[in-house]
Every structure is written in structure tokens, then in C-alpha cells.
Amino acid sequence: MSAVDKQLEQIRDEIEQEVPPDIHVSDVKYEGPEVVVYTQHPKEFAQDGDLVRRLASKLRKRITVRPDPNVLTPPEEAEAAIQNVIPDDAGVTDLDFHADTGEVVIEAEKPGMVIGRHGSTLREITQEVGWTPEVVRTPPIESATVSNVRNFLKQEREERRDILERVGRQIHREEMADEQWVRISTLGCCREVGRAAFILSTAETRILIDCGDKPGAEGEVPYLQVPEALGAGATNIDAVVLTHAHLDHSALIPLLFKYGYDGPIYCTEPTRDLMGLLQLDYLDVATKEGRTPPYQSEMVREAIKHTIPLEYGDVTDIAPDVKLTLHNAGHILGSAVSHFHIGDGLYNVAFSGDIHYDDTRLFNGAVNDFPRVETLVLESTYGGRNDYQTDQEDSERKLIDVINRTTDEGGKVLIPAFAVGRSQEIMLVLEKAMRNGEIEEMPVHLDGMIWEATAIHTTYPEYLRDDLQNRIFHDDENPFLAEEFNHIDGGEDERQEVADGGPCIILSTSGMVTGGPIMSWLRHVGTDPESRLVFVGYQAQGTLGRRIQNGWDEIPINDRGNHGRAETLQLEMDVETVDGFSGHADRQGLENFVRTMNPRPEKVLCVHGDERSVQDLSSALYHEYNMRTFAPKNLETFRFK
């Protein structure tokens, strides 16, 4: 009998000691980080509301109870019974029965009402029908991404269970190493912005954190070929953790599967969906620009199939000697500060990913409170000594002013924005300003993936700022449903119509003017001296956005009518930058994050910033807070224990 099976036997013994004698446990399995308990008495199990919690705390594992298939009420009967238990107001839109696992997936507009107080309604369902309910939210705005991901996972259910079982056994394997050490290897985003990728390794385990591309420098990918990464074989990586969905952190994750990786990806649920959306768009853009994409869309599906979603705060075993906990990072939907507890109290490392320290309209500020943390790997995008941003209040006033000046003159406001994050923040600002009469009510056109990304935001309100959650839970107050927002889904004709019309605001991708519909909008309104181009986000070195910010006014445009030959367009619009809407903490925010961090880490690695930013921040944290700080280069390895 293998060590894992022996361990499962023990767990089963412990469970049987804990459950009442009338409950029969028929099987105990690992599925990913969870222990799944199969029983012929699911109803009896559900009667004791506290039993699962007691088991979890006794075993220090996450527990899921599933009914034996032979004790289930048939689906038709069960459906009626379930509908009967759930209040009508919950707005159930779909019920999906999976006989193999005894699970029923309930899609509802108000998941909270399906769950009930402390899960009471869920337990009631199980007591009635035996099935184990799983609840997902019906997106308030229809999202192709969310429904594609859900359908795909439904279709791949069996393979997914195999994956989870394999990963589960891997996580709970017996430790083989007879030594203990903790190391971080840097594969990208050191002394640069982009291509985030790190290896966290112990004598037992290797974990890849992020795997992104570099905006404005397509060839520069993380150093995956070195032996400490994939050089020793992709199967030597135990797990991948994704801090958030932006492409400079996620773009090359599907490539891992092409290279033979077959393990789990841990991230939040919205990160999984946004990742899928952005990766498919990444492939699309590469193809449109005539580049060979590094992988095919099939690999994006592999990535999604291998994702194990975690909620903020869940402490999860991801290797025999590593526990992962994700915490809100305040940067974009689902973004996470990733905290690793290694060994039995041996060491703790937190990777900030990208963070925003203060609350924004969309998100609560980043969490910086941990049980323990010795080393922090900290983003430094705005770590330079002068990288102070305007307060968001001032920025909002400035944006409103720019809009009013432009529309007063009959012009249009064109805002290049990342589909994910900045667009929704600006939407909230505009909605409020129109509601309060600070700007006139006028159409706000959303082009590119912005609409779709917004739909995903409304699917996962738990990840938004507290008061925004509450508003979204009530349809009539959901700011994203405001009537001014128009989804550009009619292509060039609709754009022409908008261009020919009156004052309006246009939010369009790509955020750094490197392609996408913004190029078309530049053709439509770029020559109109009354209109304004307003930058609200970071423009990376080497992007057209940065060049326009620096004063370029001859814009290369590929006119499709001209057989793809490059033409230039003379930019006549005013160009303005309104900063302060960044998803990143500014220098003050980064310092505040570290200063108020609890506990204060001993060591900080400053990464994800240009040379000057990481050096400045590293030096300041060393001098002001007396910490050991480093500004690593790519391809280095630091040992902490």
C-alpha cells in the first residue's frame, strides 16, 4: 500500500471515530487539496450542521461530503424538491445534476439565498434529496466567457476529476527530502516591468508563481528554459500560482502545458475566467499582427481545466510542505497577494503580485496582515523616488474637468484603457459624475473586451469593494447597468455613427495603444482638433501610447483598404494624461503597505519595476525601516532558510 493510501486509511479511521455510528462512510479520496468523503447517509451527515467543520478542524484539511450515487433521489424528483426549498427570490436560472459525484450545480441570481444562513439552506437541500449542492451566480450581465468556462468545465468533468485526484495524491505524498531549505529564483520582472515569473523552491517542492509576457517587447519571455524552471522537465514543477490575470503575469501559462506541465494552477475564480479571456485575446492579437502565437487556444483550455480556484483567506495545502493562502491585492478583480507557509513553521513568504494599497472605487485596499511572514516579494512599478500619484479625488476632478472642457467644445473624449480593471474604475467614476450632475449625461461607448470584462466583474461581486458589492446585489443600483453605457458591438459602422454624432466618451482597448479598436478610433476621431485623447493608465516603454504621451503626433495606422500598407495619421486631437487611476500603489502606497504590514517582514525583494524604481524602493525601505532589502536581477536565486 502506498504512503498516500495509508494516509487515506488513517483519515478514514479518524472520520469514522467522529461521525455517529448510523452514518456509513463508503470511501475517502483526495481531490486536489480537498478530502472528499463519500457516504450512503448524506442526509444524516447534513443534519449535524457542525459535523463537517469539526472534521475539518480535526484533520486540518478541507472536507467535502458527497453522497453515494445509489442513495440519490432521481434528478426529476430532486429538481422539484430543490425548487421547493429555495426561496423564489433567489432567481434560480439553472440546475445541473452530476450523478457521478452526487453534485447539483445551482445557478442563481442571488446565490446567498440558495446558501442560507451559515449554509442552512444548502443542508436542507441535502437532507431532502441527498445531492450535494454547489452554487454559482448567474451573471447579471451576460458573459460569454463565464458561460464558456462553465460549459467547458461541465463537459470536461470526468477528466477534471482525474486531474484533481492525481493532484490530490501528489499534494499528500510522503515527504522525501531529508533537508529543509527555502529559495526564490527570479525568472523575469526583475529590474523591468513585465514577464513576471518566480520559482519558490524547497528541498521537496517547486512552485512557479506567475508566467507573463512583457508588453512592448514580445520576444522577451521569462527564462523558463533554465534548469531551475522547466530545464529539468516541466513535470518537476509541483504547482503554478497565478496572482492575477493581467497578461504580464498570465500570458505564458498555457505554454507550460505545451512544454508538458500537467499540474494545478491555483488562483481565484475571477482570475481563472479573466485569464481565459485575456489569453484568447492574446492569441488573437498575435495572429492579427502576423506573429506566430507561442501556443494554440487548446492550451488555454488545458490551463482552465487544470485550475483549482481558491477563495481569499482559504489556507490550502498545495504540496507536502507548502500551504498557500490568497488575499485581496486591490489591483484588479481576483488579484491576490499570495502567502506561502513552508514546512511546519519553517518559513513564510508573501508575493505581493500587483497591489493597490488604498481603497479604490472598485476594490478594498490590499491585505497586509498575515499570521507570519519573513520575506516579502514586492512589486515596485511606482517605486521610484518621485513616483507619487495624484490623489484619486483630485484625479477624478481633473478627469471630469477634461471631459467638460472637451464636450463643451463639441468634442469627444477618447480613453485608451485596459479591458480589465481601469475601464471598470473609470466607468464607476463616470456613472457617479453623471448621477451627481458633474458632467452631462452622455453616451459612454465601451469597445474591445471592456463590456465582457465588466460582465465578469458583475459575476463575482464578492471580490469587489464592500459597498459596491451591496449595490450590485440589487439590480436597480448596479452601476455597471447604467443606461449611458453602450457596448460597441456593431463594428466599423457603429464607430462611424458615433464619430458622426455628438459629444460622448469612448473607452477602448488596448490600454497602451498597441493595437485593438483604439487604432480604429484614432482614425475616426484622431484628426478632430476638438476631441481629446486622455491617458488614464501606465504606458510601458516601447508602446505607441508612451510615444504619443511623449509628443509623437505621426501615428502609424494600417488602413485595411490600403492592402495593409503602413500609413501615418497626423494626430490633431489634444493629448492629456490624468494619472491617479492606476491599479498600482504609488511610492507612498508601497511604503505604507510595508510600514503597516503585520508582522513586518525581515527581508524584501523589490521586483516588477524599472532599474531606478527597484533601486530607489529597495534603498528607501532599507534606510527607513531597517529591513534587509534586495533588488534582484533576473536569473538569480536567493536562499532564505
Add this chain to the structure above:
Amino acid sequence: MSAVDKQLEQIRDEIEQEVPPDIHVSDVKYEGPEVVVYTQHPKEFAQDGDLVRRLASKLRKRITVRPDPNVLTPPEEAEAAIQNVIPDDAGVTDLDFHADTGEVVIEAEKPGMVIGRHGSTLREITQEVGWTPEVVRTPPIESATVSNVRNFLKQEREERRDILERVGRQIHREEMADEQWVRISTLGCCREVGRAAFILSTAETRILIDCGDKPGAEGEVPYLQVPEALGAGATNIDAVVLTHAHLDHSALIPLLFKYGYDGPIYCTEPTRDLMGLLQLDYLDVATKEGRTPPYQSEMVREAIKHTIPLEYGDVTDIAPDVKLTLHNAGHILGSAVSHFHIGDGLYNVAFSGDIHYDDTRLFNGAVNDFPRVETLVLESTYGGRNDYQTDQEDSERKLIDVINRTTDEGGKVLIPAFAVGRSQEIMLVLEKAMRNGEIEEMPVHLDGMIWEATAIHTTYPEYLRDDLQNRIFHDDENPFLAEEFNHIDGGEDERQEVADGGPCIILSTSGMVTGGPIMSWLRHVGTDPESRLVFVGYQAQGTLGRRIQNGWDEIPINDRGNHGRAETLQLEMDVETVDGFSGHADRQGLENFVRTMNPRPEKVLCVHGDERSVQDLSSALYHEYNMRTFAPKNLETFRFK
């Protein structure tokens, strides 16, 4: 046609342009780092004394010319002709013809006389008989090691040629990496003494420097299992460089072959022989102590078969982007500061190995003059702020005094000493003192491997201090042949006889009293209060030598007559330590090495010293010489370019 073959074609073209039209080049091959030119006209080739040098300088490669087998004078005829050309005084002891390569190996007591001025005699031989002569020295003291190694290599000649050809093609492969970087990974000997092992890696190449054990801590071996070492497969290592033969640098090199390594080992010729001697003894000791040796003696032979010996100062291609040059390190016979030139002027790293900065009786001081060097990896054994040693002159006086005090009282002097290095240094001190009448003439008994190690020293006088070389070249002045030196080769009986006899000096292994005949000597003379135990070398933490130095006088002795049960012996001898004979530079020597280094490196990694020593030295070099210094931990990776 492969890239390597294309390159060989080009080289052949260039050679044919350079040689006179009457010389026919029949083949051009790589053998290890050398280009071997086969010709049907070896005699004509040899006529132009400068031709090979011109070719080497044109091609920037090392060139060897070999005759086609069909143009060779038959061995019997050739032998007579060769004996005729070589002066009788050269003392030829063996001629060995290898028809496959057209080489004749000439063993002679005075190799210089076989070579002739600027190689004139060698050329004359080729002109006479066509054969390519290779000269080796007849050991003045018969050495089983040297003769075993030479016989073994003769016997494995064919396989060795295959290895060399394979290595040659590997060295001259086309570069595949499209990036350039230089890194050092630490696998051992950081913040500790022992288990030296580093990986020097570029985007193209990975080189292992040293692979030793840790004296006093058998279980602690270098971190070979990590992916940047052998974790990604032993075949991912391009080359192994061995700085010197001591076991804390060489013990685990044969293990690499057990793990599947099949590439070259670069070191000096004496390092190769001493390595073989020490590794076989290492296996022997492990077996005697009841430990399972990590590899079998077969693997030692593999290591010797794969060794490509280099001379000090030879610039040698060892990878497409790496040139290696070994320089005298002054530490033990054949010890080398290893200088790596990477890329075409990209970066230069020097590994000090173990060094002695000042001249000793045996060796010239370490070389610290290089064309370029940006990073120095520096041993720090005596890097602590108080690690100043007595001047050797004072130490010698003190040693002489201790000996006189002991023998005046009728006692014996027992000196535990490393077979390789310290023993020969002490022998030279004793020989001089007796010659000058500073101590009485008395027997100096050499036990363990000391005699054999001494024989190896006399085989390679080119590696000894200038004036010592000259003395050894003349038999009647060879200090190692002094009649006081007695080789203990009669086992326990002879030891008993010595113990029963009058005053004498005994030099015996092991140097740290961890086993070997010194244990027997402790039984024989340890209880004699008139006798003295004198330490002259470094005693590592955890060794019995260190404990005795610290005052222990109950010595565990395994008496063979007692079925191996542990007994203790009450040490009655006086114990003294005479420092200053170390093979290591002291703190001042280390500072002098760096201070006078030309050019001064930008960065220094302080390694091979305990925590305090590396920190002290690193801090001192930073403050006094304004360099970037580091005290790495094991398992870290530093990037330099």
C-alpha cells in the same frame, strides 16, 4: 553536414593554405580542446620549426600534428633511431609506440633533454622516424600511482580517443543560445569549510567547479540534486574543472560518473594523479569504517579516463563560449586558480580554489595577475579578523625547538599530517634543519600515503618552487631522497620497532586524526609522557584532531584484537600546535592577494570559510578596497552579466 564538420572543413582549408604544397593533410579532427592534423608528410611538417606555432596562432587553437600510420618507420627501426637522436644523459627508461595515432611515448629521467631547445630534439625525432613524440618523466622515487595511471591510460587508449573526439566536437559545437548571461550557483562550501562545488553557467554552457566532501561531516555532500546541478540530468553539465586534489574539493567527482556524467575533467596532471590516489584512499577509509562508499573504484578510473590535463597558463577552449586557464595557486602540488573567460570579451571569473599567497618551501605563491577579471570567488579559510598566522620562519624555529626539546628528553615527535602538501613542506623543513645541524640527524618515518604522495611530487617538479625544481633535477640534491626519510612499509611490526627505538620524528596520516595509521601511532606512543603530538595543519570542527587540540585526552581507539569494540586511550603525550605551515593564505595573505591583484576585480564572493570568516573578509574587502563583496549561502545563484 553538421556545423562542427563544416567548421573542421574550414579549418582544413585554412591549414592547407598555410602549409607548403608538398605537405599533404589527410585529416583534421578535434580531440578534446585540440585540433589534430593528420599528414602523410610528418617529416616535412617537422622541418619548419615555426609552422605549428603559425597555425595555432592563425586558428587560435591548440594544434597537434600526427603522421598517417602508413608513413611510419617500423617501431624496431624507429626505436634505434630515436635512441640515437636523444642524448644518453636523458636517461630514457621506456619507449612506447602507438601505431593508431603515430605517437611514441618516451619516458625519461630528464625530459628536458628529450625535448631539446624550443623542441628541437622532438622535431629531429619526427624528421627521422615520422612518429610524434610525447615525453613523460620517469619518477625519481618510484610511484605506484603514477605508473598505475600511465598503464591504465595506455590500456584505455582507444576509448580515451573516442572520449576526446566526442568532447572535442562538443566544445566546438555551434552556439545555440541567443542570449548572453553569466551566473554562479553555490552548491557547497559557503559559510563552511568543505564540500566545495560551484556551477558556472551561461545561456550556452554549464561548468561544475570542484565536487568535494566535508571533513568531519560525512553526510554533508554538495547539493548536487538541485536542478541547476545534476537535477536536470548529469549530461547537462558540459565540463568539470578541479582546482586541486584535496578531498574537500575532489572526493565526489567519481560520483558524477555514477550519476551519468560522461564529459571531461580539466585539471593539472599532478592533480589528476593525486586525485586518483586520494579518492581510492577515501573509498578504503569508508570501507574500513564500515560506511558504504558513495561509489566504487571503477568510477575513480572513469574520472581518470575523462581527465584532460592542462598546464599552467594554457588558454583552452572548454565550451563554445568559455576559455579556461589554470594558474599556480601555491596550495598543493598542481593546485590551480581557475580563470574563465566567457564569450568574446563578455565576462571573466576567477575561482581561487585554495591558495597560498606567499612562497612556501614547496611552491611559488599564488598567481593573481590576469588579462581581465571582473569577479573573484575567493577562499576564506583564514578570513576571520584575527586569523593571522605566524611567519613561516618563526614557525620553523618553533617546530625545531619543539623537536629538540622532545628528543633531548628521549621522546618521539608525532606529527599528524595530510599526505599531500603539508607532509612534503615539513619534510623540506626537517631536511634543511638536519643539513644545517639545527636538529640532530635522526630518522623521519613517513607513514600512510605520505611516501607515495612525495613520489608524485618528484614526478612533477615543474609544479614546485623554482629553486626546488632545480635541486630535484639533480639526483644528488633531491631533498626528498635524503637518507633520513624512511618509508614505513612494514606495518605494525615496523611501528613497534620504531616505538621501541630511540628519538625520531613520525609523520603520519590522517592529518586531522580521523583514522589511518596515526591511530596506531597514538596507541604506540600516545601513553609516553616524554613524547609529543605536534599539530601543523588545520583541524576541522568535528574531527578528533580538533578535540585533542581543545584538551581532550581520552581517545577512542578501535583495537582490532578486541573485536572492533571501542576502547579509550589515556593520552599522556604533550600536545602542541605549531601553526604557520598552513597551505592556506592567512587573513593578511588573502588581503594581499586581492590588494595586489591585477586587475582588481569588481566583485568578490567570499566562500570556503566558516560563517565568521567569510563575513569578516567580505566586510573588510568592501570597506578597505571598495569592492562589491558577498558572503553567499549554499544554494544561491548570482548573476553577473
